[in-house]
Amino acid sequence: MGNKLRNIFISILAILVLVLTFNLQNVKAATNYTSSDMITEAKIVNQDKTYTVGGTVPLTYEFDSTGHQLKNNDTLTIDVPSPLSVTSGSQFDVTDDNGQVIGTAVLSDNNQIIVTFNENVEELESVQGTLSINTGVNVDRKAQIGTNNVDFPVKDNQTQTSILKTKTNDKNISKKGVLGKDSQGNDIVTWTILVNRNELDFGNLTVSDQITDTNLAYVPGSVVVQEANWIDKDAGTYKRGNTVSADKYSLTETGSGFDLAIPKSGKQMYAIVFQTKVTDPDKLTDGTVFRNDASMTGSFSGNNGNGTQIIEDSASGKVSNETNSGNGSGTKLGSVVLTKNDEQNNNVLEGAIYDLYKVGSTTPLQTGLTTDTNGQIKVSSLSAGDYYFKETKAPSGYQLNENEIPFTITGQTTTPIKVNGVDEPEKEELGSIVIRKIDAETGYKLAGAEFNIVNDQGVVVGTITTDRLGIGHYYNLPIGHYKLVETKAPQGYLKGQDVEFDVTSNNLTPELISVENEKEVTGEDSYSIVLQKFDTDDMTLGVPGAEYTLYTTDGTALMSGITNELGVIRIDNLKPGNYYFQETKAPQGYDLNPDKILFTIKENDNEAGVGTLITSDPQTKSEPGDNNNGNEIDPSEPGDTDEGNSEEPNTEKPNVEEPDDNNGGLIVDPEHPTANNDDDDQIGLIPNPTNPDSTTNNSGANNEKLPQTGNNSNLLASLLGLVILISIVYHKQRQA
Numbered sequence: 001m002g003n004k005l006r007n008i009f010i011s012i013l014a015i016l017v018l019v020l021t022f023n024l025q026n027v028k029a030a031t032n033y034t035s036s037d038m039i040t041e042a043k044i045v046n047q048d049k050t051y052t053v054g055g056t057v058p059l060t061y062e063f064d065s066t067g068h069q070l071k072n073n074d075t076l077t078i079d080v081p082s083p084l085s086v087t088s089g090s091q092f093d094v095t096d097d098n099g100q101v102i103g104t105a106v107l108s109d110n111n112q113i114i115v116t117f118n119e120n121v122e123e124l125e126s127v128q129g130t131l132s133i134n135t136g137v138n139v140d141r142k143a144q145i146g147t148n149n150v151d152f153p154v155k156d157n158q159t160q161t162s163i164l165k166t167k168t169n170d171k172n173i174s175k176k177g178v179l180g181k182d183s184q185g186n187d188i189v190t191w192t193i194l195v196n197r198n199e200l201d202f203g204n205l206t207v208s209d210q211i212t213d214t215n216l217a218y219v220p221g222s223v224v225v226q227e228a229n230w231i232d233k234d235a236g237t238y239k240r241g242n243t244v245s246a247d248k249y250s251l252t253e254t255g256s257g258f259d260l261a262i263p264k265s266g267k268q269m270y271a272i273v274f275q276t277k278v279t280d281p282d283k284l285t286d287g288t289v290f291r292n293d294a295s296m297t298g299s300f301s302g303n304n305g306n307g308t309q310i311i312e313d314s315a316s317g318k319v320s321n322e323t324n325s326g327n328g329s330g331t332k333l334g335s336v337v338l339t340k341n342d343e344q345n346n347n348v349l350e351g352a353i354y355d356l357y358k359v360g361s362t363t364p365l366q367t368g369l370t371t372d373t374n375g376q377i378k379v380s381s382l383s384a385g386d387y388y389f390k391e392t393k394a395p396s397g398y399q400l401n402e403n404e405i406p407f408t409i410t411g412q413t414t415t416p417i418k419v420n421g422v423d424e425p426e427k428e429e430l431g432s433i434v435i436r437k438i439d440a441e442t443g444y445k446l447a448g449a450e451f452n453i454v455n456d457q458g459v460v461v462g463t464i465t466t467d468r469l470g471i472g473h474y475y476n477l478p479i480g481h482y483k484l485v486e487t488k489a490p491q492g493y494l495k496g497q498d499v500e501f502d503v504t505s506n507n508l509t510p511e512l513i514s515v516e517n518e519k520e521v522t523g524e525d526s527y528s529i530v531l532q533k534f535d536t537d538d539m540t541l542g543v544p545g546a547e548y549t550l551y552t553t554d555g556t557a558l559m560s561g562i563t564n565e566l567g568v569i570r571i572d573n574l575k576p577g578n579y580y581f582q583e584t585k586a587p588q589g590y591d592l593n594p595d596k597i598l599f600t601i602k603e604n605d606n607e608a609g610v611g612t613l614i615t616s617d618p619q620t621k622s623e624p625g626d627n628n629n630g631n632e633i634d635p636s637e638p639g640d641t642d643e644g645n646s647e648e649p650n651t652e653k654p655n656v657e658e659p660d661d662n663n664g665g666l667i668v669d670p671e672h673p674t675a676n677n678d679d680d681d682q683i684g685l686i687p688n689p690t691n692p693d694s695t696t697n698n699s700g701a702n703n704e705k706l707p708q709t710g711n712n713s714n715l716l717a718s719l720l721g722l723v724i725l726i727s728i729v730y731h732k733q734r735q736a
Contacts (some may be wrong), residue, residue, distance in 0.1 A: 030073040035153040038063045038076055042152035044162040051139050051166050054237070055082055061131040064155075070127060072119040074559070077112055078131075081150055083143035083164065086111045090136055094129065094326035096120070097591075098622035102127070109137045115326070120468070123414050125333050125383045131326045139166055141232070172197050173296045175317035177696070179284070182219075182327040187278035189216065189319055194228065194238075196269045200311065203300040205265040207272060209294040210257035215283050216276040216290055218257050225249060225260070228271040240271055247712035265298075267427075289320045324413045328344050331411030333587070336419060338389055338405065340371045342398075343422040343475055348375025352423065353393040359386035372393075384588075391421065398423035403434050403473075403508045412586055422475065431503035432475040433510055435484065437466040438515035439493075444561035444569075445470030447549075449496075450488035463487075468584070470559035476666030477503050484513060489723055492573025493517040493528065493560055519572050526573045527601045529613065531581055533567040536618035542567025543617070547585035553578040560584065576601045579612065589619050 005367055035042070039064035061078060080086050086107050094103040094115060102124070103117040121127060148164040174197060177189045211218045225248075227241035249262045260272065276292070278284065295314040312651060340349040352371045355364040357377060365387075369377045377389075388404040401424070407417045409631055422429050433453075437446040453462040453474060461482075464472035484499040496515045499574065503510065520526065533549060535541040548569055549560040558579075561569040569581075578600050586592040597613055 020365060020390050030075065031068075031071070033065075033068060033074065033076045034488040036155060036157045037068060038065055039078065039152075039154045040064050042154055042160055042162075043080075044150060044164060047163045047165075048075060049165065053139050053141055053143060053145075053166055055139050056135060056335055057164065059084075059131075059133040059137055061133070062129075063131070064126070064128045066126040066128075069122045070117050070124070072117065072122060074117045074121075076117075077116040078114070078115060079153060080111050080137060081152055082148060083140040083148055084111075084137050084164075084284050085140040086113070087136060087138050092326060094328070096124070103326070103587070105131060107133075123332050125331050125411070129327045129550065139164070139653060141237070141481065144591050163319040163385055170198070171315065172298070172313040173294060173315045174310060175290060175292065175294050175315040177290065177317045177319035179278075179290075179319055182275070182277075187281050187284060188219070189276050189290055189292075191274055191276065191294075193272040193315070194267065194269065194297065195296050196267070196360045197233075197274065199230075199267045200298060200300060202265045202300050202311075202593075203263075204714055205262045205270075205296065205298045205306075207262075207294065207296045208257070209274070209292065210254070211276055211292060213291045215279055215288060216292065217279050218253075218255070219275040219277055220253050222273075222275040223251060223253075223258055223260065224273045225262075226271045226273070230267045230269070238269070244270070284321045287320065289318050292317045319393075331384045332414050333383060334379045334409035334411065334414060334417065335378065335382060336387070336407055336409070336417040338371070338379075338419050340375045340377075340395075340421050340423065343424045348650070349376060349395045349398065349423060352391060352421070354389045354391050354405075354421075357388050357390060359388060367392075378416070380416075382409045384409050389419070389421065391423075396422050397426055399426055399430070399508060401433060403431065404512065408585070410585060411588070412592060424476065429479050429505055429508065430475070430510035431477045431479065431510070432473065433477065433484075433503075433513060434500065435464060435466070435513045435515060435733055436474045437470040437472070437490070437496075437515050437517065439559070439561075440518050442561060442570075444559050444571075446490040446493065446517060447557040447561045448490050448559075449486060449493075449515070450489075451515075452485045452487050453477070454483045455486055457481060466490075468560060470560070479503050479508075484515070486515065489517055492520055492571070494520055522685060526575065528570060528572045529547075529574060529579070529599060529601070530571075530611070531563075531569045531597065531613045531615065533563050533615040534614065534615040536723075543590065545587035545589055546583060546590070548581045549584045551580050551582060553580065563587070574601055576603045581615075586617075590617050591620060594616050 008050040008214045039061055041060075043060055045058040045060055057605055059080075063076065086109065091104055091106040093101045094117075094403050096102050100120055101118065103122045105115045105116050108114055111359050113131065115131070123291055132457070143164070143166050145166055148166060150162045150164050151159040152162065154160050174194045175191060177191045180188055180190055182188050191209075193207060193209065196202060227244060228238050229241060231237040231239055244262075249260055252259045254676060258274070262270070276290075283290075293314060295312070298311045299308050300311075338354065340352045341347065342349055342575060348371075350371055350373050352375075354369045354371075354377060356366040356369060357364050366379065369379065369389075371377050372734065386406065386408050390405040391401050394400040401421065403421075406422050407419050411419065424432075435451065437449040438444065445468075447468050448468060449470075449472075450467045451464045451472070452460045453464065455461050461477070462474050464474050464484075466472045481502050482500070483499065484500075487496045489495045494517060496517050499513055499515060501510050501513060533543045533546050535543055535722070542563070542565070544563050544567060545566045546563045547560060547566070548563070550571055552558065560625060561571070563569055578598070580599070581597040582595075583593045593615070597615055599613055
């Protein structure tokens with residue numbers, strides 16, 4: 001019996017260790033950031049507008065993850081402050097500059113916006129972006145009528161204050177539209193007109209609605225009239241009652257709308273529902289705002305029976321397919337692969353040790369990097385910048401090569417940069433040199449410069465030609481004294497001065513030799529060219545930091561240059577011929593443009609050369625929208641209105657509270673506008689107006705939480721209790 005208990009005890013202990021390890025790994029896997037960690041700006045988009053209670057309030061959040069390396073499943077939780085309330089459980093994607101999804105944002109029922117990042121964010125060094133919340137955040141019913149200060153939590157435990165102006169709706173008529181589909185799948189707008197909102201004792205009540213928006217067509221036979229009563233008028237909530245039978249009112253339909261008259265309407269408030277068809281479905285995705293107007297006339301007897309008083313009023317409604325959106329961008333972390341070869345036979349070399357430096361620093365970023373059996377060193381997660389490898393120990397049987405191996409991480413791609421290093425066998429004391437050719441005035445890198453390497457006997461032992469980046473290498477130089485003699489300067493330049501150097505047993509690889517060239521004095525057959533790069537969105541804004549290489553039409557690189565603070569590169573002393581510029585490194589915030597910029601220099605061009613070449617590229621970014629997915633009177637601001645669109649389609653059940661204006665919720669089923677919504681199985685509601693067949697269960701998304709540091713595991717506690725219990729039983733058996 002004791003052995004059996006002991007075996008059970010050991011088994012459960014093993015399971016406990018596994019569970020504990022699994023929980024620890026999961027706890028470490030995700031970090032929950034808050035507004036204090038990442039939100040740099042938060043505000044109400046339109047603070048000059050006055051919102052009705054229950055109306056939609058668009059928000060904008062700016063975030064920056066600098067200082068935090070985001071990982072898969074990390075979250076950013078944003079608390080939405082009072083008197084704003086989150087009323088929609090919708091979710092939307094957060095994408096980078098290339099449209100790749102880096103996270104998903106959810107509007108949570110507990111008045112939060114939660115962004116969960118995915119594995120794609122791990123490619124970025126840091127992420128800066130915008131969350132545009134156009135629907136789902138409303139004025140809370142408890143908001144003070146008048147001016148409210150809304151304090152948004154932001155980074156470093158600070159707050160930013162926005163002004164929220166609110167008022168009640170005292171008009172006699174309001175109107176709201178919601179996008180959806182009919183039973184045939186056609187795109188429609190379901191409109192609701194709320195009339196006699198102030199419950200005046202009308203003798204006769206007439207309502208007219210004629211469609212003037214060319215993007216909409218009235219649907220005959222769609223009008224339904226229902227009784228309505230306030231639950232809380234100040235809060236904008238009401239309930240719908242019975243459907244009014246057709247014999248209680250008169251309806252005259254035209255091709256573009258209807259006129260409706262209710263005799264002896266009394267103090268009853270009515271909800272009139274009808275539909276319009278969207279004539280061009282493409283308008284749903286291009287930002288089009290659909291508009292509609294309604295008017296009413298009511299008459300009632302004056303005090304003491306003296307005369308008849310006429311009340312006239314009107315309302316406008318708007319709706320669009322604007323939704324919430326999010327974007328984020330950042331420099332991508334890059335990587336590099338160094339391959340080490342034998343200089344003579346190109347065989348890969350294992351065991352070479354390198355240090356990695358960032359240009360401008362004498363302290364290595366990484367040390368002791370050793371080539372593997374494939375002769376390679378792989379380094380990842382490098383931020384944008386210029387780097388170089390330097391060998392600290394050669395493989396056995398080879399000479400140390402102290403030449404720097406430079407490379408650049410652009411921040412634009414995750415594709416590894418490939419560089420090569422070579423070593424020479426120890427039996428030959430041979431050295432090597434690296435030269436760099438630049439414009440003495442501008443620092444532009446000059447291609448096509450040709451040099452002879454002359455020994456102390458006056459014999460030419462080798463030649464070098466600089467590449468597109470102005471770099472040239474020469475290997476297998478015996479120990480001795482040499483002179484570097486320029487034999488051919490780049491086009492438009494004078495030859496540089498001779499440079500003397502030594503290769504010694506203590507220094508087989510002299511430091512980088514930099515050779516500067518002065519421009520030739522421009523003659524009658526020499527010309528200049530100017531290239532200027534602009535931002536496409538602002539053609540007065542020059543873009544600095546773009547690297548362009550000048551080529552002849554046969555693909556021969558002449559030189560490379562970087563645009564100055566005005567976005568300008570100037571090349572002088574060019575001969576007549578055909579050339580082209582091509583961008584070889586994009587500036588920060590722009591994508592690389594591979595297009596060639598062709599130009600021709602002809603003889604007898606004017607003294608100013610061929611003029612200025614203009615190019616432009618757009619920054620990659622998303623503009624936050626300001627549409628509330630609702631309706632308002634101001635045609636310049638698609639969103640909620642203080643006069644129309646007061647009905648809350650998210651709670652349209654009879655005898656159930658429904659806010660007077662809460663855009664982005666449930667809408668009346670276009671097929672069954674008179675359905676009794678008391679029965680949840682027959683409510684005739686469309687959870688998603690653009691996809692009525694879809695269903696959304698928000699409770700699951702709201703209840704799912706990532707494990708956080710410090711969380712207790714019920715399973716862990718249960719297993720610990722079980723282990724203790726078995727231990728007691730085991731010891732009692734042993735004592736028996």
